[in-house]
Amino acid sequence: MNPQDIMQKVQSIANDMQSKVEDAIRQSPAKDLEKNVRGLMTQGFQKMDLVTREEFDLQTQVLAKTRAKLEELEAKVAALEKK
Structure with missing residues (x-):
């Protein structure tokens, strides 16, 4: 494997991990908690x-x-007072 292939593989893994984390956050109660906290703060x-x-x-x-x-x-x- 050349360095460019390695970088592409690393980028692919990073993108996959980011996607999975975003999905997990969207499906977790943390998203609802964030909305509720924002509402209370507002x-x-x-x-x-x-x-x-x-x-x-x-x-x-x-x-x-x-x-x-x-x-x-x-x-x-x-100025007027001086006059």
Whole structure:
């Protein structure tokens, strides 16, 4: 057997093992357990009134713009007070 044949055989064995493991997981109660845990976690997170990452990033941008506008207005007020 040459090295290429050996590598093909190893790849074939690896693919077969991966397929068997995936089948075993699909047929095991672990898959149901995973779905149940995900469901419980989702319900728990909804009760905690959390925001998504997108909402958080959007609010961060809004806050940065508001802060910049406030600093601009403070500078204008300070300039008017000097007059």
